[in-house]
Amino acid sequence: MKLYRFLTGPxxxxxxxxxxxxxxxxxxxxxxxxxxxxxxxxxMYCGQAVTKTVDGKDYDPSMKLGEQ
Structure with a gap:
């Protein structure tokens, strides 16, 4: 399963x-x-997309992506 996050901040x-x-x-x-x-x-604010492949898990919208 591939996960996606978009990090933002100053x-x-x-x-x-x-x-x-x-x-x-x-x-x-x-x-x-x-x-x-x-x-x-x-x-000025920045944004960066990051992805991660995780084995053996099913995607669940309630999962906390930062903890993966």
């Missing part, structure tokens, strides 16, 4: 740590990162 070290944590838990980058500027907050 463009700072905390976002990079979240992506690094996912990579170290077996998730793989999927596509290129995205950037968006929030004019109201005067802040």
């Amino acid at each position: 463009d700072d070290a905390s976002f990079c740590h979240r992506v690094s944590d996912a990579l170290n838990k077996g998730w793989e980058l999927h596509g290129t990162p995205s950037l968006s500027f929030n004019q109201a907050e005067n802040k």
Whole structure:
């Protein structure tokens, strides 16, 4: 089974740590990162899709993807 997550957050070290944590838990980058500027907050935000193949499980929409 293949799982998909889209990580988002402010463009700072905390976002990079979240992506690094996912990579170290077996998730793989999927596509290129995205950037968006929030004019109201005067802040840049990042997004990165990650995927992971998990054996022997059936997909359940209630599963917590970050715990896989």
